[in-house]
Structure formats: C-alpha cells, structure tokens
Amino acid sequence: MLKLTRAQFERIVAQGRQGKPLEICGLLAAAEAGEAGEAGEAGEALLVGEVYPVESDDKSALTYTINAGGYIRAERDARARGLKIVGIYHTHPATVAYPSVTDVARAHWGDTNDLLFPDFSYLIVSLRDPQHPEPHSFKIRGRRIPQDVHEEPVVIE
Ligand SMILES: [Zn+2]
Numbered sequence: 001m002l003k004l005t006r007a008q009f010e011r012i013v014a015q016g017r018q019g020k021p022l023e024i025c026g027l028l029a030a031a032e033a034g035e036a037g038e039a040g041e042a043g044e045a046l047l048v049g050e051v052y053p054v055e056s057d058d059k060s061a062l063t064y065t066i067n068a069g070g071y072i073r074a075e076r077d078a079r080a081r082g083l084k085i086v087g088i089y090h091t092h093p094a095t096v097a098y099p100s101v102t103d104v105a106r107a108h109w110g111d112t113n114d115l116l117f118p119d120f121s122y123l124i125v126s127l128r129d130p131q132h133p134e135p136h137s138f139k140i141r142g143r144r145i146p147q148d149v150h151e152e153p154v155v156i157e
Contacts, residue, residue, distance in 0.1 A: 001044070001045040001046065001152055001153045001154075001155060002028075002045075002046050002048065002087070002121050002123060002137045002152055002153070002154050002155070003045045003046065003047045003048060003154075003155045003156075003157070004028075004048045004051075004135075004154070004155070004156050005048070005156075005157065006156055006157065008048055008050075008051045009133075009135065009156045011051050011053075012026065012051060012053075012089055012091075012123075012125055013125060013127070013133045015053050015091075016091035016093070016125055016127050016133070017127065017130070019091065019093075020091075020093045020127060021061045021093050021094070022056070022059055022060060022061050022093065023056060023058070023060060023061060023062070023063065023064040023090050023091050023092065023093060024053070024056060024064070024090065024091050025053075025054055025056045025064040025065075025066055025088065025089065025090035025091075026051060026052050026053040026054045026066075026074075026088070026089050026090075027051075027052040027054055027066070027071065027074045027075075027078075027085050027087070027088060027089070028048050028050075028051060028052075028085070028086055028087035028088070028089060028121065028123065029048070029049050029050040029051075029052065029074070029078040029081075029083035029084060029085050029086060030046055030047055030048055030049050030083060030084065030086040031047065031049055031082065031083060032082060032083070032084050045155070046086060046087075046121065048086075048087075049081075049083045050077075050078060050081070050083055051089070052070075052074035052077070052078070052085075054066050054067055054070035054071060054074060055067040055070050056090075061093060061094070062100070062102070063100075063102050063103075063106075064090045065106075066088060071085075085120075086119070086120060086121060087120045087121035087122065087123055087137070088117070088120060088121075088122055088123070089122075089123035089124070089125065090103075090123075090124060090125075091124070091125050091126070091127055092124055092125070092126045092127070092128070093127050093128070094127075094128050095126065095128060096126055096128070096134075097124040097125060097126035097134045097135065097136040098124065098136065098138075098149075099122060099124065099138055099140065099145070099149055101145065103122065103124075103140075104140055104143060104145055104148070104149065105143065107120075107122070107140040108143065113142065113143065115140065115141070115142075118141075119139075120139075120140075121137045121138070121139065121152065122137065122138045122139070122140055123135060123136075123137040123154065124136055124137070124138070135154045135156065136151060136154060137151065137152050137153075137154045138150060138151050138152065139152060
C-alpha cells in the first residue's frame with residue numbers, strides 16, 4: 001500500500017495538469033526501512049515522505065524518462081533528510097492509469113530481464129478526466145503484461 005498526503009497528491013496533479021498534453025514524472029521518497037525488511041512489503045503501508053518533481057527527458061505525450069541529474073539531486077536531498085527513493089510517478093494525460101508496454105520495458109536494464117528498481121512503486125496518475133485524477137500504483141516484477149504487473153492500493157489522506 002502506498003500512502004500519500006493530500007498535499008503531495010495535489011502537487012503531482014498540479015504538475016501533471018501544467019505539463020499536459022505531455023507526461024510529467026518525478027520521484028517518491030519514504031523513511032528508511034528498518035533492518036526487519038523493506039517498507040511496503042507484506043501489506044505494510046509505505047508512507048511517502050517527499051515528492052520530487054523531475055524533468056522528463058522525453059518531452060512526450062506517450063512516454064517519460066526521469067532526467068538523470070534530477071534523479072541524483074533528489075536522491076542526495078532525500079538521503080540528507082533520512083529518506084530514500086522508493087518509487088517513480090508519472091502521468092498518463094489522456095489514457096488509463098495502467099503501465100504501458102514502454103513503461104514495463106523501461107523498468108528493466110536495456111533488453112535484459114533485470115529490473116532497474118525491483119522494489120519501487122510505480123505510481124501512475126491518469127488525467128484523462130481533468131476533474132477526477134485517478135492514481136494507481138504498481139510493482140513491476142517482469143516483462144509480462146498483466147502477469148508481472150501487480151497493483152497495490154493507493155491511499156490519499
Ligand atoms: Zn506510462
């Protein structure tokens with residue numbers, strides 16, 4: 001389960017609306033998990049501590065690419081505050097909030113079956129209905145759609 005505050009969610013939605021018709025993206029950070037295990041596992045809620053908007057290199061309505069420099073800056077800031085990057089968010093300006101073939105492919109290192117960020121939450125916010133942004137979050141475990149795409153609940157409060 002992925003938990004965001006209303007303010008964090010509104011920030012993503014505002015960035016998304018501003019970026020329309022292009023996809024926008026960014027990073028989600030949460031408190032470091034204890035030694036016991038990764039946060040977010042076994043139904044444990046993953047509390048987002050900070051949202052980092054990051055420029056998309058793609059400037060596309062259909063795909064996004066997290067800017068590498070933006071990633072490094074966000075990670076540095078998060079670490080300084082006792083947080084770590086736990087997820088990536090992006091918008092689907094005109095389509096359903098479900099990972100595209102490209103989204104799933106790019107969760108991997110090139111053409112390999114190795115995941116870039118195996119434990120990340122991939123939050124997608126659909127803006128197809130401008131008045132009702134739809135957040136859905138997924139763990140991507142492999143290349144097969146839908147078998148390797150696992151939805152997790154999103155709570156905004
Ligand atoms: Zn997408």
